[in-house]
Amino acid sequence: MPKKLTAPKLPDVAPPARATEQTLAENATDETTRPYVTRDALVAIETEQPLGTPVAPLPEPGIDPRPQETPGTTTPRAISEPAATAVISPAATSENVPVVVEAPTVIEARGLVKRFGHNVAVSDLDLTVRAGSFYGIVGPNGAGKTTTLSMITGLLRPSAGNVTVHGIDVWARPNEAKRVMGVLPDRLRLFDRLTGAQLLYYAGTLRGLDNDTVRSRSADLAVAFGLEDALNRLVADYSAGMTKKIALACAMIHSPRVLVLDEPFESVDPVSAVNVTEILQKYVAAGGTVVLSSHGMDLIQRVCDHVAIIVQGRVLAAGTIDEVRGSKSLEDRFVELAGGRKVAEGMEWLHNFSD
Amino acid sequence: MVAQFFGLKLRLLTNLFRRSPWQVVGLVVGLLYGLGVSITILVALVTLRFVGDPTLIRDSLTVAGSAVALGFLIIPIVVGIDDSMDPRKFAFLGIPNRSLSLGLAGSALIGVPAFALTIVLLGTVVTWSRGIGQTLLALISAALILTTCILLSRVSASLAAFLLSTRRSREFTGLIGVVVLVLISPLVVVLFSTDWGRHGRTLLTALATILGWTPFGAAWAVPGDASTGAWGEAILKLLIALGSTYALWLIWQFVVARMLVSPGHEAAAKQYSGLGWFDRLPHGSVGAIAARTFTYWARDSRYWVSLIMIPIVPIIAILPLSIVGVPLHYLALVPVPLMCIFLGWTMHNDVAYDSTAIWLHVASGTHGLADRIGRILPALVMGIPLIGIGSVISISFYGDWSVLLSMLGVSTGILLAGLGFSSYTSTRFPYPVTKPGDSPFAQPQATETAAGLVQSLTFTGSIIVALPALIFAYLGIVEDPAWHLVALGAGVGLGLVAVVVGIWVGSRAFDRRGPEMLASAQRA
Numbered sequence: 001m002p003k004k005l006t007a008p009k010l011p012d013v014a015p016p017a018r019a020t021e022q023t024l025a026e027n028a029t030d031e032t033t034r035p036y037v038t039r040d041a042l043v044a045i046e047t048e049q050p051l052g053t054p055v056a057p058l059p060e061p062g063i064d065p066r067p068q069e070t071p072g073t074t075t076p077r078a079i080s081e082p083a084a085t086a087v088i089s090p091a092a093t094s095e096n097v098p099v100v101v102e103a104p105t106v107i108e109a110r111g112l113v114k115r116f117g118h119n120v121a122v123s124d125l126d127l128t129v130r131a132g133s134f135y136g137i138v139g140p141n142g143a144g145k146t147t148t149l150s151m152i153t154g155l156l157r158p159s160a161g162n163v164t165v166h167g168i169d170v171w172a173r174p175n176e177a178k179r180v181m182g183v184l185p186d187r188l189r190l191f192d193r194l195t196g197a198q199l200l201y202y203a204g205t206l207r208g209l210d211n212d213t214v215r216s217r218s219a220d221l222a223v224a225f226g227l228e229d230a231l232n233r234l235v236a237d238y239s240a241g242m243t244k245k246i247a248l249a250c251a252m253i254h255s256p257r258v259l260v261l262d263e264p265f266e267s268v269d270p271v272s273a274v275n276v277t278e279i280l281q282k283y284v285a286a287g288g289t290v291v292l293s294s295h296g297m298d299l300i301q302r303v304c305d306h307v308a309i310i311v312q313g314r315v316l317a318a319g320t321i322d323e324v325r326g327s328k329s330l331e332d333r334f335v336e337l338a339g340g341r342k343v344a345e346g347m348e349w350l351h352n353f354s355d
Numbered sequence: 356m357v358a359q360f361f362g363l364k365l366r367l368l369t370n371l372f373r374r375s376p377w378q379v380v381g382l383v384v385g386l387l388y389g390l391g392v393s394i395t396i397l398v399a400l401v402t403l404r405f406v407g408d409p410t411l412i413r414d415s416l417t418v419a420g421s422a423v424a425l426g427f428l429i430i431p432i433v434v435g436i437d438d439s440m441d442p443r444k445f446a447f448l449g450i451p452n453r454s455l456s457l458g459l460a461g462s463a464l465i466g467v468p469a470f471a472l473t474i475v476l477l478g479t480v481v482t483w484s485r486g487i488g489q490t491l492l493a494l495i496s497a498a499l500i501l502t503t504c505i506l507l508s509r510v511s512a513s514l515a516a517f518l519l520s521t522r523r524s525r526e527f528t529g530l531i532g533v534v535v536l537v538l539i540s541p542l543v544v545v546l547f548s549t550d551w552g553r554h555g556r557t558l559l560t561a562l563a564t565i566l567g568w569t570p571f572g573a574a575w576a577v578p579g580d581a582s583t584g585a586w587g588e589a590i591l592k593l594l595i596a597l598g599s600t601y602a603l604w605l606i607w608q609f610v611v612a613r614m615l616v617s618p619g620h621e622a623a624a625k626q627y628s629g630l631g632w633f634d635r636l637p638h639g640s641v642g643a644i645a646a647r648t649f650t651y652w653a654r655d656s657r658y659w660v661s662l663i664m665i666p667i668v669p670i671i672a673i674l675p676l677s678i679v680g681v682p683l684h685y686l687a688l689v690p691v692p693l694m695c696i697f698l699g700w701t702m703h704n705d706v707a708y709d710s711t712a713i714w715l716h717v718a719s720g721t722h723g724l725a726d727r728i729g730r731i732l733p734a735l736v737m738g739i740p741l742i743g744i745g746s747v748i749s750i751s752f753y754g755d756w757s758v759l760l761s762m763l764g765v766s767t768g769i770l771l772a773g774l775g776f777s778s779y780t781s782t783r784f785p786y787p788v789t790k791p792g793d794s795p796f797a798q799p800q801a802t803e804t805a806a807g808l809v810q811s812l813t814f815t816g817s818i819i820v821a822l823p824a825l826i827f828a829y830l831g832i833v834e835d836p837a838w839h840l841v842a843l844g845a846g847v848g849l850g851l852v853a854v855v856v857g858i859w860v861g862s863r864a865f866d867r868r869g870p871e872m873l874a875s876a877q878r879a
Binding site: 156183193195207210233237250 | 633
């Protein structure tokens with residue numbers, strides 16, 4: 001790999017691969033949904049990188065090469081409540097908005113509330129995810145991301161509110177709704193006394209796949225996630241990243257319409273993360289919908305086309321990446337919404353080393 | 356430094372009281388029990404100052420004391436306690452090894468075992484206060500015993516945490532624990548059946564003489580030897596005790612030093628081939644869930660403990676009865692129904708054993724019916740040959756083949772009823788169990804009051820369902836053998852009704868309560 005390409009930040013996905021696929025595969029509607037795809041393709045062509053090579057990350061916020069009028073021409077969408085004043089509200093123009101509205105809604109959460117005793121983990125949360133979007137959910141620790149995703153996937157009963165997935169009410173017709181979803185929960189165990197192969201077979205069979213399908217898909221998934229050598233070992237003996245990958249494979253085995261992934265890249269190594277992102281991008285390009293939560297702002301900004309910022313159980317901003325971040329980087333916008341940087345005062349003693 | 360460790364340990368102990376009220380109640384009951392036992396022993400020891408034969412007291416104390424010291428050594432390894440004062444937790448503080456060792460060992464003085472032991476040791480000082488020299492020796496020995504026991508428990512707890520850090524070795528100790536239990540049960544029987552009046556004294560003296568010269572018993576024997584006039588032996592044993600305590604202190608320092616520089620390690624993983632049970636059973640939800648259950652029974656040590664107990668329980672039940680003099684003829688009828696009770700009962704909290712992994716069933720919308728049937732199939736597959744072969748063996752001991760029908764009926768009824776109750780309780784009332792990968796003897800951190808109720812409900816429930824069959828079987832034995840056929844019908848019929856109803860109610864509960872089961876697993 002040429003020296004100049006060594007990424008100084010987090011190792012990135014290979015935009016060239018994705019760009020070419022998308023530019024080839026996608027129709028005009030998708031092009032407009034992700035206006036920056038073409039730009040990525042241009043970047044890829046300019047730098048002439050081979051497929052699959054990590055490239056330098058997106059430009060720093062200050063030197064964003066995108067046309068500066070972008071924030072002005074887009075509209076922030078569906079903010080959970082009017083009181084959320086922190087949201088940018090530039091004047092809407094008609095050209096770019098309809099694209100978002102046209103795609104059918106796949107996940108619709110209305111007025112979700114979850115109380116644990118006196119704690120309110122999620123309060124009156126609204127979320128709309130449209131078909132074919134790659135939706136990122138970000139939020140500080142304890143913001144209610146996992147709680148929200150659990151309520152969407154039917155793992156946690158909401159205190160109030162309702163969720164529909166692909167038009168099916170998750171809490172009224174759970175079994176039908178669950179068939180549409182592939183789920184990767186965070187911090188829940190797996191049946192880890194099974195080998196990787198057994199776990200995949202188990203997950204596929206519970207999802208109703210027939211014997212041959214589940215076997216051939218298990219083999220495909222193992223190759224795609226680089227788990228071929230680990231299939232015959234107990235999942236209990238896997239490293240954290242491998243466990244994440246086998247769980248991801250289990251979430252996908254029944255080719256669901258929607259993938260809801262809680263922290264899919266946590267402790268996954270950079271190379272695997274690239275592979276996983278690529279798999280997810282192909283899935284979205286083929287019409288699937290991905291909702292994922294992450295702490296990696298770079299990653300969200302790079303791979304997702306939509307993002308919601310959840311703070312203290314509410315959606316403070318949601319929309320396309322560009323709508324939400326405005327002229328700033330997503331990270332800066334997020335830190336601003338999440339309460340801003342804490343200025344480290346009174347920590348001078350830290351700079352006077354004790355010995 | 357030692358004071359700070361004391362403070363830390365005290366804080367850790369007081370934090371135990373900040374849990375839920377029921378846990379605090381359990382803790383207080385445990386503390387009061389420990390206090391009660393040690394004070395009873397204290398009173399007994401004070402009384403022994405004035406009555407009794409000093410030689411006998413010395414021998415008894417030496418044997419009992421050695422057992423106590425051995426307990427301090429073994430219990431931390433077998434139980435695998437969660438060591439809040441693991442030396443590795445202090446590795447980043449850069450404390451000199453000597454003061455760290457001293458602080459950690461010293462902090463172990465604050466705790467229920469050390470506290471109880473101290474009370475008992477005060478009693479021994481009173482027992483042997485038969486002169487200035489004896490009292491002085493008793494005081495020194497008491498201090499040595501306390502130090503030795505604490506160092507023993509610290510060394511073994513740390514070694515256990517250190518050597519047993521891998522998942523497989525942790526489970527292995529669990530199995531060792533079970534084997535130890537099995538080995539101990541005949542020993543207990545031997546102890547009870549020995550004619551103590553005739554041989555007891557000789558045995559005790561022989562044991563005490565040997566143990567008195569070992570590091571475990573030496574310090575316990577010192578004041579006794581002095582009181583019976585054997586001053587020379589007393590001084591020699593004191594030297595042994597001193598030397599072994601010092602050696603332990605050196606070992607403890609070495610262990611601390613080694614642990615500070617060795618993080619945990621993981622053993623090489625074992626390779627399996629094929630899909631195992633998943634290949635052998637028919638494809639589909641029921642087959643996959645049954646295959647998963649079979650696989651877990653074979654691989655998860657928590658299940659081993661319950662499964663190994665099934666053949667052990669009848670042995671434990673029959674031995675005392677046979678010693679009391681119940682004819683073997685009748686005892687032959689006990690094992691099979693008893694094993695069926697436990698086999699059915701093993702499943703009564705099965706969902707909780709999955710821990711939070713149950714999310715897979717919830718998220719995939721697995722039907723309750725498939726889950727319920729898949730889970731009890733392995734128990735049925737094990738139970739049917741158990742009942743068939745076991746009944747034939749039992750009746751061949753019993754002698755009257757007409758009872759075979761009753762035997763089959765009662766056992767089948769009990770097993771099916773147990774599985775029926777389990778199908779419902781495991782979804783509706785899961786209670787916390789040991790987490791996957793923990794030692795099977797490690798206790799779950801949270802206990803719910805429902806646990807005891809559920810346990811007794813499923814246990815007695817299966818017996819109640821089989822009660823008609825039991826009554827008919829009794830009539831068959833004492834009145835007319837024709838009743839045996841009725842017993843078979845009643846047992847199998849009621850058992851089938853119980854298992855069908857249990858599966859049906861259980862599957863409805865499973866379908867409705869998926870998220871609640873997951874929430875209960877997350878709370879545990």
